[in-house]
Amino acid sequence: MSGEPFMGPPWAVEWTERAARDRDALPPHVRALCLDxxxxxxxxxxxxxxxxxxxxxxxxxxxxxxxHFDDGRGWFEFNFIRRETEPQIVVYELFWQ
Structure with a gap:
């Protein structure tokens, strides 16, 4: 332990390859809703x-x-990895219909 306090928001974010590919394939206005x-x-x-x-x-x-985003038409699944240094959110699935 480094003695530094637990980091707070904004958290780091990582996208799995598949989720990043799905995010990049979204129409620009939907991608903006997801990122919001x-x-x-x-x-x-x-x-x-x-x-x-x-x-x-x-x-x-x-x-x-x-x-959920776009009035429930899309969602992404994520997990929060708690750790002393650099806690992060991992987005592993993204769906939009």
Whole structure:
């Protein structure tokens, strides 16, 4: 441990290859909606507690979550990796219909 306090928002974000490819394939206006919601998640004090995200399984509230955009037509699934240095959000799936 470095003795530095736990880092707060904005969190670092990583996209899996597949999620990044799906994000880049979105129409520009939809990509902007997705990134707006991602910014809300990234800047939340607790990335799991905000108006856009919900747990995928109620039995695992600190596990994988999804965040919805475009009036529920799209969502991305993510997990928050807690660690002392550089905690981050990993977006591993993105869907839009």
């Amino acid at each position: 919601v991602l910014v809300e998640v990234l800047t939340a004090r607790n990335p799991y507690v905000n108006e856009f995200s919900e747990p995928l399984r109620s039995s695992d509230p600190k596990g994988d979550h999804s965040a």
